[in-house]
Amino acid sequence: MDKTCADEIVERTGEDIRNQLIDLFQTIEVTRMDGVPVLNKKLSVDAIGFEPYGDFYLGVLLTPWFMNLMMLPMAGDANELEGKKFGSKQSHALPNGQFQFIVGHEEDIGFYLSCSLFSPVFEFADQESALQTARAALDEVMRVRDDVDEPDEDEDMKEIWAGRLPVPEDEVGQALEEQVSEGPPPELSRRDVLRGFRQSPNPLDDSEAENQA
Numbered sequence: 001m002d003k004t005c006a007d008e009i010v011e012r013t014g015e016d017i018r019n020q021l022i023d024l025f026q027t028i029e030v031t032r033m034d035g036v037p038v039l040n041k042k043l044s045v046d047a048i049g050f051e052p053y054g055d056f057y058l059g060v061l062l063t064p065w066f067m068n069l070m071m072l073p074m075a076g077d078a079n080e081l082e083g084k085k086f087g088s089k090q091s092h093a094l095p096n097g098q099f100q101f102i103v104g105h106e107e108d109i110g111f112y113l114s115c116s117l118f119s120p121v122f123e124f125a126d127q128e129s130a131l132q133t134a135r136a137a138l139d140e141v142m143r144v145r146d147d148v149d150e151p152d153e154d155e156d157m158k159e160i161w162a163g164r165l166p167v168p169e170d171e172v173g174q175a176l177e178e179q180v181s182e183g184p185p186p187e188l189s190r191r192d193v194l195r196g197f198r199q200s201p202n203p204l205d206d207s208e209a210e211n212q213a
Helices: 003-010 014-030 127-141 153-161 174-182 190-197 205-212
Strands: 046-053 056-062 067-073 089-094 097-106 110-118
Touching (some): 014 046, 046 067, 046 127, 067 127, 110 127
Antiparallel strands (some): 089 097
8 A cells, every 4th residue: 555545545434434435335336236136125335433432433334235334444555454254253452342343345445343233134124224234223223221220241242253152043033133124213122133133154255145146
């Protein structure tokens, strides 16, 4: 990356991030994803949040084929993701606990971290229900957990991510899916959100779909 490009990335704001993500994935929708049968035509690309959190901008990216929690570095080519292997995993502490992300890269936005909520997204009947779910999930991620009520949940999730504990099939994403059919999302519990992020075993399902195009 040349100095000019790096300087532009360093100076970008949360609004810049949102606009860059929307522009990029709208382009991907009509190029790489054209003809791929995983698009929910009732949805469109949108970016929710992307406020500063540590050295990153944190938010949710919605597209017609996935909904992901995303973290994009504030710094350009000097960030901690530079040189990391595409598809490698990283665990990051958010207010509601530890979450596992996958390293991704696109030329237009640089390196990013992605954690899947839904992929594909056929369970959403319209754009507004998808946006409500995205906002509710982001709010819950940023809520400081109550360790007294749920002291062992992080350890359970680490074991699930490591493949040493199964994900309960009857409960995976159940609360997030129910809210879509029942209208505006209720307040999500911490366990609901964590399970929502585990619906897809690979947060880069969207990238895999793109490669099929």
